[in-house]
Amino acid sequence: MPSADNHALYRNEHTMALSNDRIEISPAQEASVPVEPTTLVIFGGSGDLAKRRLIPALYNLLLDGLMPSNYVVLGLGRRPMSDEEFRATLRDGVVKHSRQALIDETWNAFANHLFYMAGENDDPTTYVRLKARAEELERTFQLPGNRIFYLSIPPSSFTPVCEGLSSSGVAIKDNGHAPYARIIVEKPVGRDLTSAQAINTVTGRVFDESQIFRIDHYLGKETVQNLMVVRFANSIFEPIWNHKYIDHVQITVSEAEGVGSRSSYYEEAGALRDMVQNHMLQLLCLVAMEPPYSLDPDVVRNAKMEVLRCLRPIIGKDVEKFTVRAQYTEGTAHGEPMPGYRREKGVDPTSTTETYVAVKCFVENWRWSGVPFYLRTGKALPLRASEIAVQFKDIPQILFNANGQSPQAPNVLTLRIQPEEGLSLRIVSRVPGTRAQTHPVEMNFKYGEVFGRPSPEAYERLLLDVMVGDASRFMRRDAVEASWAWITQILEGWQQSGQRWLPEYQAGTWGPVEADRLIQNDGRSWRTL
Incomplete structure (x- = not known):
């Protein structure tokens, strides 16, 4: 399978807008x-x-x-x-x-x-x-x-x-x-x-x-809210939203800054607790949940809870097989020097707190059987960005995909959460000319361009929800405890390993080579953001 890097250059050169019409919606229209x-x-x-x-x-x-x-x-x-x-x-x-x-x-x-x-x-x-x-x-x-x-x-x-x-x-x-x-x-x-x-x-x-x-402020972000609409308000997606058509899902939360003044908190937390247990598992639930029969808060939360119940436990030898943790070392971020994590003020010089984590997990139900979900998050990465990428399975190696040395780029639906909220769909198109040549292109939608105003901040939406009593974007007790039960097994596996020094990655890079191997061993690669 080709690396996503091979197709990144077409992202800007060959982009098709979903719509050129700007839709003006007054904020007051939202208050139902x-x-x-x-x-x-x-x-x-x-x-x-x-x-x-x-x-x-x-x-x-x-x-x-x-x-x-x-x-x-x-x-x-x-x-x-x-x-x-x-x-x-x-x-x-x-x-x-x-x-x-x-x-x-x-x-x-x-x-x-x-x-x-x-x-x-x-x-x-x-x-x-x-x-x-x-x-x-x-x-x-x-x-x-x-x-x-x-x-x-x-x-x-x-x-x-x-x-x-x-x-x-x-x-x-x-x-x-x-x-x-x-x-x-x-x-x-x-x-x-x-x-x-x-x-x-x-x-x-x-x-x-x-x-x-x-x-969880991530649940108030516009793209996260739009995920349910994309899935359940468009008939083209739901029939193919399953293991028959989806190859894998990547969820990435990349942070450009180091721990900075939050070192005391981060030493107690680490990337798995800080990001995966709440933000990233909630995103996974929205991707993987079954269609709720209504938008009643408990109906929606029941659907998300079922995903957490279906997560395959990562225990024993699987902890080493399906997880990677690492720390950033001295490097450069945005042109400025950044010290290594263990040299940050307030950090134990022998710390084994992870600033990067990658996890391969499975939702073991009828819809998602055999489909891996790859999660990665880290500090001191090249840029601040979050996205969900749903990659569909390759087409047969005939017709336009017959060349095994240069296979066709797969279709990918990407939901960008930050910094620029929107979504894109990568398809393959014919290049104009006399030869039957194809290139991947992207149909691209940006909230700010289409709806004519900046999206509300996550806390605006969530505070308003509390005032009207709508709990659908908030975690219920059973979901909190189910996510912690799954995460705690990983934490216990790490503790039992007795590992004193973690793999490292230079600040300003995309993480350790061990994370690359985690996904490359499956014949796949991390997307380039």
């Missing part, structure tokens, strides 16, 4: 469910996530006319700060990170709904004060008492926060009556199966499963 007035409490409100993601997301929802008619955002953090100082910090975050420009008049109106209080997560008096402050703001803004709690804090703080919310009466378990209480849990939900179960038990004591939203 009314959003009830609510109070959003952000634990970790003085942190980076609130400044860089959450508040810019809410500000963009306001610009798009998708925020509730009335609301309050209350940040809670350890650092003492006045409301005015909090607003100034967040304004700077919106200026730097919002996809839409800051408009002074709109910002000023938005800022009047932003408030802050300082408190320790493990101090019971914090929740007494939080209850009083929330009730005061709800009276002032005439809010009905709907509350959303965003836990942008380390998992070690989940227990005191949940217990404090319950004992103080700030949050109550769902009783089927208004007002509602909902909790958003940031990844990672644990670091193995045991810790994930412990977190789920803690949150489950205070909140009903229907109130818990385990957020």
Whole structure:
């Protein structure tokens, strides 16, 4: 089978647009469910996530006319700060990170709904004060008492926060009556199966499963959402979406930066926990799931759960056979020197934490029998990009594929998640002329070009989902634990191997040679992004 590198040069030279028509859709057209007035409490409100993601997301929802008619955002953090100082910090975050420009008049109106209080997560008096402050703001803004709690804090703080919310009466378990209480849990939900179960038990004591939203920002990305539409709204794909026609699937999440200031977190996590357990397994579920009979959140999540149940366990000798882990060494990224991982500040010089992982896995059901799914992700790779590539089986070696020395390029459907969202379909076309010569060409679709405006950021969509109570883009407890059960077996296999030094790859390259061998042993090759 030819390498994808052999055909990459045609990507730009021979591209056919799916449509030249630009479709203008106003943001307000997206709001099909009314959003009830609510109070959003952000634990970790003085942190980076609130400044860089959450508040810019809410500000963009306001610009798009998708925020509730009335609301309050209350940040809670350890650092003492006045409301005015909090607003100034967040304004700077919106200026730097919002996809839409800051408009002074709109910002000023938005800022009047932003408030802050300082408190320790493990101090019971914090929740007494939080209850009083929330009730005061709800009276002032005439809010009905709907509350959303965003836990942008380390998992070690989940227990005191949940217990404090319950004992103080700030949050109550769902009783089927208004007002509602909902909790958003940031990844990672644990670091193995045991810790994930412990977190789920803690949150489950205070909140009903229907109130818990385990957020994975990848599930809010436009292309990820479009995957279900591509599969189930187009009759040309579903009949061939199975082992009879698909050769293999590649899922790639490439990160150009090293660990940087996140070394302390990364040392405890590694690429398998950080990316594969949540983001990449969720992408795999969307590719492999059976058609749900409705878009009801639990129906969709049931379909994804079935994929996790069908994942072949990677245990024993298969851990070495089907997984590769590695660390980046000194190199160059974007023209700048980058130290090796074990020389990064805060990293143990003898660390065996992987910054790159590749996995070959199988979904053992009728649809996918024998079809390998290749997953790879890593730090310090040549560029930041994510994609799902579905490669179809080769055509017979007759007619236009008769030359065994130069076989025809396979058809590939690629869904680009970042940086430029869209999809492309590679087909083979005849080259104009007197000779029967063929070349691969791509039919290419880009969201920004066709729909006339930038796609909403993932956190915008997900926060809106929580406000309307739509849990379809969030992980359910059983899915979290099923994914951790599968991942934990790999982690245990690595631990039992006693490997003290991992394979290496130079920063700025596409990973270790061992990862190339993983897929080349099957007569395939990694795609060039």
